[in-house]
Amino acid sequence: MEYLTPLQNLKNNISRHPNKIFLHQPVNRQWQEFSWADVDHQARCIAAALKSQGFESGAKIGILSKNCAQWVITDLAIMMAGMISVPIYPTAEQTNISHIIKHADLSAIFIGKLDNPEEVQSAINDDLLSIAFPYPTPATTVQFSDWLTEFEPLLNVHQNTINEIATIVYTSGSTGRPKGVVLSYKNMASVAQNLVELFKLSNNFRSISYLPLAHIVERSNGYVALYAGFEVFFVESLDTFIDDLQYAQPTGFISVPRLWTIFQGNVLNKISQNTIAVLLNIPLLKHLFAKKIRNALGLNNAQWFVSGTAPIALSLLHWYEKLNMPISEGWGMTETSGASCLNYPFTKRGLGTIGKPLPCVEMTLSAEGEILIRGDAVFTEYYLAPQATEASFSNGWFHTGDCAVVNGQGEYTIIGRIKDKFKTSKGKYVAPVPIESLLCTNLDIEQVCLIGSGMKQPVALIVLTAMKNKRDIELVNRLKNTLSNVNAELESHQKIDYLLVCDEAWSVENHLLTPSMKIKRNIIEKKYDALTTKEFSDLVIYEEDMF
Incomplete structure (x- = not known):
């Protein structure tokens, strides 16, 4: 397949329909619209401003903001200026922001919509050029809107070659410091163009951008929009999410397991499980x-649904399938430029699997069951980390760290991370993900983390869907029945000792989830370590009773 760069696709879209709306941005509940020509004009102005700073070709430019139209325009401007974008999660802690700024040697940073401006203010040195998007932000050197009026559009934009570095994406950091994944235009284009072909996308498509653009899933979706030429709607805030979703009326919807669970919980809070059955x-x-x-979710026009970034419970997939919302589970990594494997076209038989690899990659399993991958979508190096790069590859195959099994149809099923396996005091290994999936057949359980390293038996930490009713006798009995049923399917060393009901949900804000909403197992285990080492006779224990 011949790959095109984003700027080539931008040019194609402008030539076909310059006045067609590309980006929709809500500001104070009013919708601003940006045509393809508008986006090109603004990106050229910002590119001219960047060039005027005297930065060398290949300079690294940071983007630290929630999703917005200016994020996309800036990304294109950085390409036009022949520079490299470095996105940073808007929820990142001060130490991680400082680390990325220093490690990537940023020449400038764009700052936009944030929930924690204090973290950003303390992380950015005064001598780093900072540019504020047109939203309330910490103090910056200059304003994005001023650059739009001060600089004429750059006429001769940089002509990116397909093998040039497009971006350095720092991993979300579920353990330790994030690593900088160096991705080329070829890496990103291979996934985008294959997804456009797989989903048969056209410029009549509508999508909503709300997963962090600093994460590879949403970043890849942005490339897909450029390649297919369709409209993108942004979300103003968490409070307006459903209203913005209903306004956008997307024709396809991508989410993460945590949000699919929250949507389910909202339904169950209004209608009982028995009534739904x-x-x-x-x-x-x-x-x-x-x-x-x-209709209530604003998804009545959606033709397909996708879940990614973390394992999703099979019971949840079955629940949505019964509601005529068949979710295609996908798998990929920052290192593979996003989606690499997908249960699409959707098959009910494929529920619980991540489907088959995209044509731009090859996948196989090692002797230990680890997914190995190579192809056009796979990165070649971690930034300034040659030892980590070398340790991640063997004979051209990238070691993903994910364990899987593959069926006779060539469909893969993820069974967890190699590093997530733990050994109990009995000396046998336990893989937590399949057991967690079994526990999630109980719709009272919203989040679960199985731990047990060095313990006589594993323990399941759980967060309930309805915290206010967590001591209801019927709910407790359902939990006990679930524990009994799950244990009946497990080998003796896997059987769960008890369920520990946690006081609060795990979130990005309390640092127990990554920005892509994966659980931070090591942090959660450390938080509850003192409790889980105690002996209990009950099957359901409450954290609040421990103090």
């Missing part, structure tokens, strides 16, 4: 109920 068993009522749910 009755509705789903009557064909006409099932259709009407499913349509009502989709």
Whole structure:
């Protein structure tokens, strides 16, 4: 397949439909629209401003902001100036922001919408050029809007070659310091163009951008929009998410397991599980109920649904499939430029699998069951980390760290990370993900983390869907029944000793989830270590009773 760069695709879209709207940005509940020509004009102005600073070709430019139209425009401007973008999570802690600024040797940084401006203010030195997007931000050197009026559009933009470095994406850092993944235009283009072809996307498509653009999933989605030429809608805030979703009416929807669980929980808070079970068993009522749910979410026009970034419980996939919302589970990494494997076109038989690899990669399993991958989408190096790079490859194959099994149809099923396996005091290994998936068949359980390193038996830390009713006797009995049923399927060394009900949900804000909403197992285990070393006779224990 011949790959095009983003700027080539931008040029193509402008030539086809310059006045067609590309980006939709809500500001104080008013929607601003940016045509393809508008985006090109603004990007050229910002590129001219960057060039005027005297930065060398290949200079690294940071983007630290929640998703917005200016994020995308700036990314294009950096390409036009022949420089390299370095996105930073808007929820990043001060130490990680400082680390990335120093490690990547940023020449400048764009700052936009943030929830924690104090963290940013303390992380950025005064001598680093900082540019503020047109939203409330910490103090910066200059304003994005001023550059748009002070500089004429750059006429001769840099002509990117397909093998040039496009971006350095720092991993979300579930353990330790984030590593800088160096991605080329070829890496990113290979995934984008294959997804456009796989989903048969056109410029009539509509998407909503709300997962962090600093994460490879949303960044890859942005490339897909450029390649297919479709409209992108942004979210103003968490409080307006559903309203913005209903306004956007996306024709496809990508989310993460945590949000699919929250959507489910919102439904269960309004309608009992028993009532839903009755509705789903009557064909006409099932259709009407499913349509009502989709309309309430703003997903009535969605033609497909995708979940990625972390394992999703099979029971959750079955629940949505019954609501006529068949979720295609996907898998990929920062190091593979996003999606590499996908259960699409959706098959019910493939529920619980991540489907088959995209044409731009090859996948196989090592003797230990680890996924090995190579191809156009796979990165070649970690930035300034040759030893880490060398340790991650063997004979051209990248070692992903994810364990899987593959069926006769060539479909892969993730069974967890190699590093997540733990050994109990009995000396046998336990893989937590499959067991956590079994526990999640109970819809009362919203989050779960199985731990047990060095313990006589594993313990399941859980967060309940309805925290206010967590001591309800019927709920407790359901939890005990679930524990009994799950243990009946496990080998003796895997059996769960008890369920520990945690006081609060794990979130990005309390640093127990990564920005892409994966659980930080090592941090969660450390937080509850003092509790799980105690002996209990009950099957359901409450954290609040331990103090």
